[in-house]
Amino acid sequence: MLKQNLQQKLLQKLSPQQIQFIKLLQVPTVSLDTRIKEELEENPALEDFSLTNMSEPEEQYPDRDPDEDNYSSDDDMGGSDEFNIDDYLQEDNVNDYGSRYDQNGDDDEDRKEIPIAVQSSFFENLQSQLDxxxxxxxxFRIGQQIIGSLDDDGYLRRPITSLTDDLAFSQNVMAEDEEVExxxxxxQTFDPAGVGARTLQECLLIQLRKKxxxxxxxxxxIIVVEDYLDEFTRKHYDKLEKVLNMDSMELRAVVSEILKLNPKPGDSNEVNTKQMQVIPDFHITNNDGTLVLTLNAKNAPELRVSRSYQDMFEHYDKASQKDKKLKExxxxxxxxxxxxKWFIDAIKQRxxxxxxTMNAIMHYQYDFFLTGDEKNLxxxxxxxxxxxIGMDISTVSRVANSKYVQTxxxxxxxxxxxxEAIQTESGEEVSNKEVKKILEEHIGKEDKRHPLADEKLxxxxxxxxxNIARRTVAKYREQMNIPVARLRKEL
Known part of the structure; x- marks a missing residue:
């Protein structure tokens, strides 16, 4: 049965401008330049003023205020390189403009791309050895199937029978398990050493037997890895010395040799060029005891609205007669x-x-930025x-999670x-960073033959x-990626 009723709701919705600002705010400096270039390519009404005026003498703009509204000025925004408005309006379809712009606006002489080093991938390297x-x-087809079944670490995690079935069903190759073995x-004789292993033990043994x-x-x-790998990983060195009849010097040499091996041979040939470079968003300098905060210049691009687009809009908006094509x-x-205009406003607001946000953080942690001592945090x-700063917590979080400061x-x-705050016996509140620093110092100075247990710490x-509990010490130790005492033991 259908019913009608009235209902009041209070909804909060983000405008397109707010969404654009939120997205820009969480973008780090290293990615901001790419985001701006994308916007410049997608929107021909937006210009990078620093690029369009590179060839003109700087003295022509001695009184220009860099903080003025980029789209409200009537001066210095024209350019001889703007496209012809009449030609634009003579095109058959306005909606085709984007594709034509992409095709014709690409100048091979002006494009300067960063060369990328070409390196064979892990699987291509194995395939070339098989060839x-x-x-x-x-x-050959069995070998291809094995290589394609390896994971990124270089291990064969699938049973031989599964490979045999795959060869039969997908490639119509009838092979016995022994042939695949x-x-x-x-x-397993290929480089990098250890590839094709099915367990860590097999991986280490393959590498050792190549020596x-x-x-x-x-x-x-080889004896340690083959028969006593569990004792080795648990660092039961006393037991190994006794069972293998070795002194500490001999065992130290054996342990050192095993630690040189690569437990993940698949990682050894990977390209690491895609690691993101850290570019600081802020700089803090100490000027005779006074901290000075500056924003990275890449966060303040000189963006302007195209003067030709403004003229185009004003001219045709005032036209007495408007046909369908002109209205579009x-x-x-x-x-x-x-x-x-929205994008420029969002960049300024960013x-x-x-x-x-950074100014508030700097003043809150003033002593740390003056001394660099984590105990002053x-x-x-x-x-x-x-x-x-009178803003929402989510805004501060977006800034803090992706931005860097150089000191x-x-x-x-x-x-x-x-x-977080921790209270001392005197009632003073200190940062848990101070406690972590003390833990790190004591663990760094400990006797590695007898490392400090969490109870002792x-x-x-x-x-x-x-006055903190042992479980809190364990939590802080894990946050610092420091293993338990037993695994910190060394010979």
Missing amino acids: LLPLTEKD EMLKVI DANDPVIKKA AVQFVKQKLDSA QQTLLK KPMILKDIADK EYGTFLLKSFFS TEILKDAGY
Whole structure:
């Protein structure tokens, strides 16, 4: 049965401008340049003023205010390189403009792309080694199937019977398990050493057996990996010395040899050029005891709205007669102008928000930025900064999670300055970063033959006035990626 009723709802929706600002705010400096270039390519009404005026003398603009509205000025925005408006309106279809712009606006002489180093991938390297072997067609296809079944670490995680079934169903190759096993042994002779192993133990043994078989250290290392790998990983060195009848010097040499092996041979040939470069968003300098904050110049591009687009819109908007084609053109131009203005406003708002947030963080952690000593970090949570600048916690979080600041003592992620508070015996609140620093110092100075257990570390902190539980010590140790005492033991 259908019913009608009235209902009141309070909804909060983000405008397109707000969504654009949120997306821009969380973009780090290293990616901002790419984002701006994308916008410049998509919106011909938007110009990079620094690029369009590179060839003109700087003295022509001595009084130009860099903070003035980029789209409200009537001067210095024209250019001889703008496309002809009449030619644009003579085109058959306004909607085709984007594709024509992409095709014709590409100048090979002006495009300067960064060369990318070409390097064979892990699987291409294995395939090239397989191609060099004198194999029958059947063995070659079995080898291809094995290589294609390896994971990124270089291991064969699938059982041989599964490979045999795949060969039969997908490639119509009838092979026995023994044939696949034999071909796997061939793959295991390839570089990098250890590839094609099915377990960590097999991977290490393959690498050791490729070394000098007459070396006594290698012989003992093979025995350790083959028969006592569990004791080795648990660092039960006393038991190994007793069982293998070795002194500490001999065992140290064996352990050193095993630690040189690569547990993930698939990683050894990977290209690491895609790691993101860290570019600081802020710079803090110490000027005779006074901290000075500056924003990276890449966060403040000189963007302007195209003067030709403004003239085009004003001219045809005032036209007495407007046919359908002209109305579509005017609507398109207005959309591009509005989009350009929104983007420029979002960039400006981004700059203001970044500076406002970082300035509050700098003053909150003033002692740290003066000295660089982590013990001077105050307890600080997102709400503390949000209350100071009068913004939402989510805004501060977007800034802190992806932005870096360069200081005299290194480059830091803003997120690293936020920490919980811990109360000392005297009632003073200190940052948990201070406790972590003390833990790190004591673990760094410990006797590695007898490393400090969490209980002992808890006693040390209590003696220093930090009354925290052992489980909290364990939590901080894990956050710093420090293993338990047993795994820190060394010979």
